[in-house]
Amino acid sequence: MTISSLIDSPSELTDSTSSKSAIVLMTRVRLARNLTGFSFPGWAKPGQREEILATCRTAVTATPQMKRCFNVGIGELSELEKQILVERHLISRELSGAKAGAGVVISKDQAFSVMMNEEDHLRIQVLRSGFQLKKAWNAINDFDSTLEEHLDFAFSPALGYLTACPTNLGTAMRASAMMHLPALVISNQMEKVVRAVNQLGMVVRGLFGEGSDASGSIFQISNQTTLGESEEGIIKRLGSVLQSIIEHEVNARQKLLEADAGKLLDKVGRAYGILQNSHLLSSGEAMNLLSLIRLGIDLGAFSDSYRSMIDRLFIEAQPGHLQHTQKSEIEPGKRDVLRAARLRSEFANFVRPDFNFTLNGNN
Amino acid sequence: MANPLKCDLCSKPATVHLTQIVNNKVHKVDLCEACAQAKGVTDPSGFSLADLLLKASLNPEATAAGVRCEHCGFTQNDFKKHGRFGCPLCYETFRVLVEPMLENMHHGITHTGKIPHRALERKTLYDRLTKLELDLSDAIKSERYEDAARTRDEINQVKQAVTPKLTR
Numbered sequence: 001m002t003i004s005s006l007i008d009s010p011s012e013l014t015d016s017t018s019s020k021s022a023i024v025l026m027t028r029v030r031l032a033r034n035l036t037g038f039s040f041p042g043w044a045k046p047g048q049r050e051e052i053l054a055t056c057r058t059a060v061t062a063t064p065q066m067k068r069c070f071n072v073g074i075g076e077l078s079e080l081e082k083q084i085l086v087e088r089h090l091i092s093r094e095l096s097g098a099k100a101g102a103g104v105v106i107s108k109d110q111a112f113s114v115m116m117n118e119e120d121h122l123r124i125q126v127l128r129s130g131f132q133l134k135k136a137w138n139a140i141n142d143f144d145s146t147l148e149e150h151l152d153f154a155f156s157p158a159l160g161y162l163t164a165c166p167t168n169l170g171t172a173m174r175a176s177a178m179m180h181l182p183a184l185v186i187s188n189q190m191e192k193v194v195r196a197v198n199q200l201g202m203v204v205r206g207l208f209g210e211g212s213d214a215s216g217s218i219f220q221i222s223n224q225t226t227l228g229e230s231e232e233g234i235i236k237r238l239g240s241v242l243q244s245i246i247e248h249e250v251n252a253r254q255k256l257l258e259a260d261a262g263k264l265l266d267k268v269g270r271a272y273g274i275l276q277n278s279h280l281l282s283s284g285e286a287m288n289l290l291s292l293i294r295l296g297i298d299l300g301a302f303s304d305s306y307r308s309m310i311d312r313l314f315i316e317a318q319p320g321h322l323q324h325t326q327k328s329e330i331e332p333g334k335r336d337v338l339r340a341a342r343l344r345s346e347f348a349n350f351v352r353p354d355f356n357f358t359l360n361g362n363n
Numbered sequence: 364m365a366n367p368l369k370c371d372l373c374s375k376p377a378t379v380h381l382t383q384i385v386n387n388k389v390h391k392v393d394l395c396e397a398c399a400q401a402k403g404v405t406d407p408s409g410f411s412l413a414d415l416l417l418k419a420s421l422n423p424e425a426t427a428a429g430v431r432c433e434h435c436g437f438t439q440n441d442f443k444k445h446g447r448f449g450c451p452l453c454y455e456t457f458r459v460l461v462e463p464m465l466e467n468m469h470h471g472i473t474h475t476g477k478i479p480h481r482a483l484e485r486k487t488l489y490d491r492l493t494k495l496e497l498d499l500s501d502a503i504k505s506e507r508y509e510d511a512a513r514t515r516d517e518i519n520q521v522k523q524a525v526t527p528k529l530t531r
């Protein structure tokens with residue numbers, strides 16, 4: 001499979017959104033695994049890295065989950081292609097900057113991906129649209145057990161799965177949800193939420209992980225600790241934290257509508273106008289406008305059927321994807337022209353908002 | 364103050380002091396202005412103190428100076444520099460370093476999650492095989508040919524069980 005056919009294939013992230021994904025856009029679970037008898041990737045010699053990569057590749061591509069897959073060494077990808085995979089949450093920034101002897105295998109529907117020789121020998125990921133923590137865990141648990149048939153994972157009864165960094169010991173699992181929280185942002189409650197979530201041992205990050213900003217009011221919430229608690233225990237605890245954030249967001253929306261519906265609807269209406277008519281849009285501004293349209297969909301001002309289009313545009317408005325459609329690298333200033341043109345055409349036939357929805361209906 | 368606090372990340376004098384309760388434990392972090400900026404402490408939306416605390420707690424206090432991992436050659440200084448270990452066996456080698464770190468870092472200090480039963484079964488078999496092969500060469504050296512024949516049969520049995528089922 002080539003990267004172009006991968007991008008053009010229907011994917012879990014961009015084509016499966018339903019009203020169930022109103023606040024939680026997607027769920028991800030990641031497991032770190034290492035082989036016994038080898039140094040961790042950061043400490044392994046080049047020859048050993050190649051050997052680890054080859055062993056992992058053979059085992060990963062033999063699984064039924066990877067029957068049709070995109071399988072590539074990191075050195076075979078251009079900067080632009082790597083950027084696209086980062087924007088799709090299929091590889092990390094760390095892997096995209098990795099030295100020789102690193103690679104990735106991605107299933108056709110992009111639900112499964114395995115990074116090899118990132119921080120650990122294997123970083124296995126399962127991605128599901130919407131709020132599906134348990135399903136994502138079950139899928140990755142099965143996948144991991146299949147890999148275990150062919151690979152000897154480094155494991156200690158006391159410390160669990162052994163990872164390069166001690167912060168990942170134990171289950172070596174990071175479960176996360178990508179949440180759209182515009183009302184909490186508009187009503188300045190995010191700082192409070194971040195603090196509360198931290199106290200519960202969970203972490204809040206921006207859209208693209210560590211150190212990224214929260215453009216489009218999209219946040220990633222994940223577990224901080226991995227040792228001393230079972231996978232199911234972590235999933236359950238994270239699930240209840242997410243549930244309470246959803247409730248806070250729903251309440252914040254209700255309050256904004258009750259206090260000053262005009263102010264909120266004005267934001268949604270203006271976003272619609274700008275997306276239909278603007279000629280210059282940075283990716284940050286585009287994200288924030290799309291976020292307001294998504295809020296409009298949740299509120300009932302636009303048809304539910306537009307939700308998956310917005311989620312697709314969240315990704316396609318990113319610099320890498322925008323340049324990919326033009327088949328060449330483009331300087332940032334020209335990208336803003338292009339992005340605006342692209343969004344104008346996407347929104348040309350987008351049905352006008354209907355602001356007469358019942359304000360008391362559930363979001 | 365005669366002895367100003369040092370930044371947890373770079374050891375310059377600290378001017379930013381944070382205290383937070385994570386998992387019902389009080390954590391304190393002291394940072395210099397540059398590190399505080401770099402870590403986005405001033406931007407609450409993209410910032411996680413918990414993350415920072417973990418990195419600060421990676422600075423080991425316990426000492427395993429002079430110890431070198433037999434398997435990969437890793438030392439305590441390498442850990443200070445990278446914050447990551449060299450190989451899975453380092454966790455055994457640098458036990459005194461790891462154990463005190465875990466309490467602040469995690470929910471508990473003992474694994475209670477998934478166990479790779481298949482891989483562990485294979486490991487038991489590998490260990491058995493190594494022992495049997497030693498027995499075999501011993502038996503041959505001391506000309507106990509009956510023992511040698513029996514051991515060889517056993518080796519063949521274990522080998523069959525070990526062979527990974529690549530085609531399922």
